[in-house]
Amino acid sequence: MKKAEIVKLREALKVCITDIPDPPRHGLVVKISYSGICHSDILQLKDEVDFGFEKKRYSANPKYKLPISPGHEMSGIVHSIGSDLQNNGKLKIGDRVAIYPWRGCGSCRFCDQGNCNFCSVRDTCYGFGIPGGYASHVVVPEARSAILVPDAVPLDVACMLPCAGVTTYNAVSHVKPVIETLLKFQDKASLLIVGAGGLGLWCLQIAQAVLPSNTKIIIADISEEKLATAKLRGCDDTVLWSRDCVEDDVVAATKEKGLRGGFDAVVDLVNSKITSERAFNCLLTSGIQVMVGLFGGAANFSLPMIALDSKRIQGIHVGSLNQLKELMELVAEKKLTPPPLQYFDLDEVNDAIDLVKQGKIRGRAILKFGV
Ligand SMILES: [Zn+2]
Numbered sequence: 001m002k003k004a005e006i007v008k009l010r011e012a013l014k015v016c017i018t019d020i021p022d023p024p025r026h027g028l029v030v031k032i033s034y035s036g037i038c039h040s041d042i043l044q045l046k047d048e049v050d051f052g053f054e055k056k057r058y059s060a061n062p063k064y065k066l067p068i069s070p071g072h073e074m075s076g077i078v079h080s081i082g083s084d085l086q087n088n089g090k091l092k093i094g095d096r097v098a099i100y101p102w103r104g105c106g107s108c109r110f111c112d113q114g115n116c117n118f119c120s121v122r123d124t125c126y127g128f129g130i131p132g133g134y135a136s137h138v139v140v141p142e143a144r145s146a147i148l149v150p151d152a153v154p155l156d157v158a159c160m161l162p163c164a165g166v167t168t169y170n171a172v173s174h175v176k177p178v179i180e181t182l183l184k185f186q187d188k189a190s191l192l193i194v195g196a197g198g199l200g201l202w203c204l205q206i207a208q209a210v211l212p213s214n215t216k217i218i219i220a221d222i223s224e225e226k227l228a229t230a231k232l233r234g235c236d237d238t239v240l241w242s243r244d245c246v247e248d249d250v251v252a253a254t255k256e257k258g259l260r261g262g263f264d265a266v267v268d269l270v271n272s273k274i275t276s277e278r279a280f281n282c283l284l285t286s287g288i289q290v291m292v293g294l295f296g297g298a299a300n301f302s303l304p305m306i307a308l309d310s311k312r313i314q315g316i317h318v319g320s321l322n323q324l325k326e327l328m329e330l331v332a333e334k335k336l337t338p339p340p341l342q343y344f345d346l347d348e349v350n351d352a353i354d355l356v357k358q359g360k361i362r363g364r365a366i367l368k369f370g371v
């Protein structure tokens with residue numbers, strides 16, 4: 001890690017663990033139990049996002065404040081609640097909660113749908129506009145952001161649901177109606193998941209729980225080790241997309257793993273130029289390609305083929321508050337298995353970030369604060 005990044009992160013931590021704040025009137029303070037380390041945190045520390053035709057800096061956004069503790073994947077215990085929330089019967093001290101990380105204005109057309117991540121009025125997220133979960137305590141300004149965690153869901157699993165979990169739940173929710181429609185006219189359907197890391201393993205679990213059982217699920221990745229884990233977690237087959245492969249060969253090998261020479265649906269959790277173009281070339285007529293990853297770059301597609309093959313291109317950015325509540329119930333009911341977890345103490349955060357950057361974490365890295 002570069003020196004500037006270490007300084008930035010350590011400064012942020014220093015600020016955020018000194019005092020336990022009082023709760024705001026309509027909000028609460030949560031004692032953090034677990035905090036996930038996400039690739040968005042790495043982009044934040046790099047202070048650069050590749051939008052394909054231009055690069056943007058987080059620090060150029062006036063709503064982005066430094067120093068700040070990163071972290072938007074949080075679960076914990078309610079430590080204190082604001083005066084207006086006391087005795088309302090909904091939340092009480094000691095409750096186990098996960099925190100929906102996007103904080104909208106609460107009244108625009110996006111917030112009304114629970115999609116605070118699209119709010120153009122406020123546009124803040126824990127770890128970006130307001131202090132996040134790389135800290136022992138976090139202020140939650142609005143109680144609606146705190147979701148009760150059922151007893152059946154461990155808090156280390158719960159911390160991943162507001163980002164990795166709900167994002168893949170949203171992606172699978174877009175795939176589901178397409179596959180259900182296709183299955184009225186064919187006996188089997190196929191889904192390709194691109195990426196077998198933490199997100200890919202969540203996507204696999206959720207797809208297995210939500211999609212019709214006659215959906216064949218294949219996972220592609222550049223890592224044989226990650227594909228082996230995906231296989232153990234029950235995907236029907238895997239395909240290696242090694243970095244030095246010949247493009248036509250890997251497309252042919254991938255199509256062969258599908259049904260009828262391709263896939264009815266693709267969830268691309270990487271969404272780079274290479275993966276998105278490759279996925280598009282493996283997508284069948286009337287199929288859906290869900291683009292999730294924020295790897296960066298721009299892609300070339302045949303525009304006539306989108307029209308002629310009636311292909312659907314769907315972008316996904318995380319998921320809504322309501323979807324998070326649905327997912328919490330699904331995880332409790334179906335007892336979904338989380339990706340492998342690698343735990344770190346707060347003072348190991350810089351090492352953890354280095355490992356995430358280098359792709360050396362199998363599954364997800366999370367900070368553990370104690371329950
Ligand atoms: Zn995240």
Ligand SMILES: [Zn+2]
Nearest residue numbers: 105108111119
């Ligand atoms: Zn709003």
